[in-house]
Amino acid sequence: MTRRRAVNLAHLLTQTARRVPDLDAVVHGETRWTWRELDRRVTLLAAELRRRGVTPGSCVLVDGPNHPEFIQALFAIWRAGAVVAPVNARLHDSEIVSIASVCRPVAVVAHTSATSHVAAILASREVEAGVIVWGERGPSSISRISADSREESAYDFTSEHGGNVKVWDGDPAWYFFTSGTSGVPKAAILSHDQLGFVVTNHLADLMPTTDETHVSLVVAPLSHGAGVHLLPQVARGATTLLPTSASLSPDEVWALVERERVTNMFTVPTIVKLLVDSPAARQAQIDSLNYVIYAGAPMPMVDQQRALDVLGDVLVQYYGLAEVTGNITVLPGRLHHRPTPAGVDFGSCGYPRTGMQVSIQDDFGEELPPSSTGEICVAGPGVFQGYLDNPDANRAAFRDGWFRTGDVGFVDEEGFLYITGRLSDMYISGGSNVHPRDIEEKLLNHPDVHEAVVFGVPDVKWGEVGVAVCVIDPAASGIEPEHLREWLEARMSRYKVPKSIVFWPELPRSGYGKVQRRTIRDLYLLDSEANA
Known part of the structure; x- marks a missing residue:
């Protein structure tokens, strides 16, 4: 069979820079890069990567917060024909080293805030070609840490020309590390041609009107789903807008939506909840929003309804895993009001x-x-x-x-x-399968319950029994766990009602904003053993 050429993902930038060179590509505070400027910077960094020995098919790890130079790094690595391995800046040093041991990067492009990550990788000897660092010295200042000397020195790029390296069907473009894994992390191999399909599919299913007049606000890490969401923005010439706050600031988000006339954003259910619960959501002019796209976890119907009340029919849900790059189902805004089947208390994902x-x-x-x-x-x-x-x-x-x-x-x-x-969340109590989501949805319908996570724990008599960890409205007075048990018993089979209900002030979350069910279960068991 004849081998077929694929389209290098960096060619998306090449095409857009030719078509709309003077429009804004990336905005971050006072920084505004046009498509011509972004393309030039990508070419310079790609040339430097090649000069250092980064070859087609080799891996480059990218580590840092959302920043214009994070975007520059992604496209420079692709332009050089290498594979990106972006990591969440909030991961622990040991987690970064574990990731590096899987993808074996020849180089690292990192922000100065990732000092401990860089030191851990260098100490592990998992990187060969050194580290290129961006940081506070300015948008064009990129420095190098030598893998041998561990010393940082400024590097002045020249205007060397470099085009997009040719790639073929099946050539890897992105090592996408799955979130929520235990033990050694797994890297899903995403190829240039597969991601090309994803770009087309996102534009067809999630935000079909997107063009160069649109603005996309990034409120989730570019190392994960938000980075995939970036690709169709680049393909259509839509501006990518990056908040400057180190952590999520609803006030800043809604101010940016109003000032920059944001048309779409990608996020996760927990962030949607934080945004719509902010008073700023009702005070800002948000009529420019066409699509608020969320994924990563099921969104409780009570939270969906509140978001619809505040934002209107702009919610777009999609369901998918890293391994399918989100490409499983879609639920457009107009279908969020679709009735559910009899006896089902949670909505469809499309x-x-x-x-x-x-x-x-x-x-x-x-x-x-x-x-x-x-x-x-x-x-x-x-x-x-x-x-x-x-x-x-x-x-x-x-x-x-x-x-x-x-x-x-x-x-x-x-x-x-x-x-x-x-499948891993399901537990078996007295021989019956119990799926936590149905119980969680019912708990969240209680007016005093803000968040709820249900899981199974070992039990001598029943095999496993349910435990519910709930975050209660601080203004609620007199509510007791037994009250919630009675609430559930009136609404579901008794075997599904958790044997134990406990109240916590907050739930632990991952760097991607997801509630960590396994961590909650482990903490609960440790606490139970300590109090036994």
Whole structure:
């Protein structure tokens, strides 16, 4: 079979810089780079990477907060034909070293705030070509830390020309590290051609009117889903707007939406909740917003409804995993009001994305009929190639060509998907399967419950029993765990009602803003053992 050329992702920038060179590409505080300027900077950094020995197919780790030079680094690495491995700036040193041990970067491009990460990687000897650092010295100042001397020195780029290195179908572009993993992290291999499909699909399904007059606000780490969301903005010439706050500031977000006339943003359910709960959401002019796109976790219906009340029908939900780059289902704003099937207290995550296929399967890989609960499996061009150097994980992830998401759910008669939970979240109590999401949704309908996480713990009599950890409204007075148990008993089968309900002031979250169910369970068990 003849090998086919793929389109280097950096070519998205090349095309846009030719078409609209003088429009804003990236805005960050007082910094405004045009598409011509971004393209020039990418070429210079790509040339420097090549000069240092970064070759096509080699890996470069990118580490730092959301910043124009993070975007520059991504496209420079692709222009040089290398593979990006972006990491969340909030990870622990040991986690960064573990990631480096998997992807084996030849170089690191890092922000000065990542000093401890850089030192840990250098000490581990996982990097060969040194470290290029950006930071407070200014947008054009990029420095180098030698892997041998560990000393930093300024480096002055010249205007050397460099085009996009040719790539082929299947050539890796991004090592996407899955969040929420335990032990050694897994790197999902995303190729140039697969991500090219994702870009087209995002534009078709999530934000179809996007063009060079639009502005996209980034309120999640570019190292993860927000980085994928960046790609269609570059393809269509929409400006990417980066807040300057080190952490999420709802006041800054809504001020930027009003001042810059933001048309779309990508985020996660927990951030949507924080944004719409802010008084600034009702005070700012937000009529420019066309799409508030959220993904990463199911959004409770009570939070969905509040967001719709505040923002209008601009919510767009999509469901997907790192391994499918979000390309599983979509729920446009107009369908957020769609009624749910009888007896279902949580909403749909939408219908299959364009060109993708969803199958609900039993334990043996047989497809189940509508309304039957099973594992959500998916096929199509959005599915990744596999995990980097991890044949055991690859064998577990695929069955008869289908990617097994590990999520559990069902489809209705019209093909809309409903997620009931993760296979790993389900517990068996007295021989009955219990899916936490249904219980959590019911708890969140209680007016005094802000957040809730349900999980199973070992029990001598029942095998496992449920525990609910809840965050209660500080203004609530006199509410007790037994009150919530009675609330649930009136609304669901008794075997599903958690045996224990505890109140915590807050829930731990990952660097991506996700509630960490496993961490909550471990903390609960440790506390129980300490008090035994």
